[in-house]
Amino acid sequence: MVVAAGVTAPQSVADERAAAAFLREVQRDVARDDRRALSALVQYPLTVFAGAVRIPIRDADALLQNYDGVFTPAMKTAIAHATSAIDLNVLRIEPVGGALKITRMTVPLGAASPGPPASAGRPAAREPQRLFLDVGRIQRAGTLARGERDTYVLSARKNQLLELRVTGVSGRDIVVRIASAESGAPVDARARDGVRTWIGRLPDDGDYRIDVVRLAAGATELPYVFVISMR
Structure with missing residues (x-):
């Protein structure tokens, strides 16, 4: 049995x-x-599909880390309004090992509320998310409406090599900026202006925004x- 839009319906009343x-x-x-x-x-x-973006989710911890980028308001609305699993095209539900599981997610790209252009004033800010990383690699996923930003805080040591990369977008549609969390001073000119990829050594110990x-x-x-x- 596969329970998903456009595929075979359950074969029995029990299914x-x-x-x-x-x-x-x-x-x-x-809802809770x-x-x-x-x-x-x-x-x-x-694998979570969000437009042209593919978000790999390796385990439950990774899903929890990327939860807000996967279960967006549009995704939650689609789930809440579903009247049957067959009609729920944002999730694929299949039997795995004798139990039903979600095996695929497709994030609907809902329209955002009208707002001012990104150039008109400071973009809207959300609650900062702290990243816990010493050496290694992590990823986060999200969606941004016009004028919005996601803010992360990372603690690092002087001279650590940091690489930040935004993928799944075109040109400068979405960029990353990095500054000292204490002083607000950008790490360098590229970090001030915003880029898709930033690589460099951090100048001081402390938190970075x-x-x-x-x-x-x-x-x-x-x-x-x-x-x-970071390494």
Whole structure:
């Protein structure tokens, strides 16, 4: 049995009941914002599709880290309004090891609320997210409406080599900026202006503020993947 839009429907009443019960469980977890319960309903590894962006999710921890970029308001609305698993085209639900699991997610690119152009004043800010990384690589995913930014805070040591990369976007639609969290001073000119890729050694010990900023106009939300590497 595969329960997804455009594929074969369940073959028995029991299958239909199981799919309906699973959908209700997903809807309940989304409504309660029970992230851990929802992550337990997913088969890993998983690829999340958001427009041209592919977000690899290796395990439940990775889904929790990227939760807000996957379960966007448009995704939550689509799940809440679904009347059957067959019609829910943002999730693919399949039996795995005798139990139903979410095996694929497609984030709908909902239209954002009209707002001022990105050039008119400071972009809207969200609550900063702290990144925990000493040596290695992590990624985050998100969606930005016109004028919005996602802010991250990273603690690092002097002379650590940091690489920041925004993928899944065109040109300068979404850029990354980095500055001292204490003084607000940009690390360098490129970090001040915003770039898709920034690589360099950090000048001091301490916290750094990293802003992923949407510069593009338009009403449609833009998804992005943000990759952070440090050594």
